[in-house]
Amino acid sequence: MRTLVLNAGYEPLAVVSFKRALVLVMNEKATVVENVDGEPIWSAHGSWERPAVILLTRYVRVPGGRHIPVTRRGVLRRDGNRCGYCGKTASTIDHILPRSRGGADSWENLVACCLRCNNVKGDRTPQEMHWELRLIPRPPRGAQWTVRGTEKADPCWSPYLELAA
Template sequence: MRTLVLNAGYEPLAVVSFKRALVLVMNEKATVVEHTETDPVWGTRRSYDRPAVIILTRYVRVPGGRRVPVTRRGVLRRDNHRCGYCGKTASTIDHVLPRSRGGADSWENLVACCLRCNNIKSDRTPQEMNWELRFTPHPPRGGQWTVRGTERTDPRWEPYLALAA
């Protein structure tokens, strides 16, 4: 079971384990905003709701400009596992400008790609192949990208993640 942690200003910060969230609540560093419908947890002095979303009691300053690191999984997720050239299901990623020609490992130069298109394209550019990208690649934006662990969300988190988008 996982719990969404909100900053004192309702900004999503992270997803933590149920145990970590419960420790924050028990030490009065956070309060439960949303809880699960299952049985409460009994402490030595009282019972606690099982937290689904908690909010910190004090504001935590977050370093500015959280950059999303470029990963294979991230590129596939950004492109919804669809090939940037033909639109079929993608299982690999492709450098629009090949690395052999100075192409970087950046959000703007990587797209999800099906195995067939990736093999046909090889180390050529889309212009040389007379291919057109279905979209312009860009860095991902929104709370679900800057908050670690939100790939698999709980329905109770949606209103709080929507605020960050």
């Protein structure tokens, strides 16, 4: 069981185990916003519902904004595992402006690509190949990118994750 932790301003912060969430609630550092239907947890001092979403009682400042690192897995996920050139299933990533020509490892210069298109394109740009990109590569946004563990989100989390998007 996992629990979504919200900052005092209802901004999603993290996903923690329900045990960690329960400790935060018992120590009065958080309050339960939503519970999981099921069996309660019994202790010597009573019973507790399993928290699905908790809200911190004090605001936690997140330093310097949240930077989303560029990864192969992230590029494939952003593009829906579809090739940016032909639309088939992608298994690799491609530098739009090749690295040999000064292309950076950035969200704007990387696109998901199938093996065939990647091999045919080689060390050229899409303009030289007379190809068009099916999408404009941009950095991903939203809580599902900045909060770890929300890829497999619980359905009851969706209202809180949508607020942050």
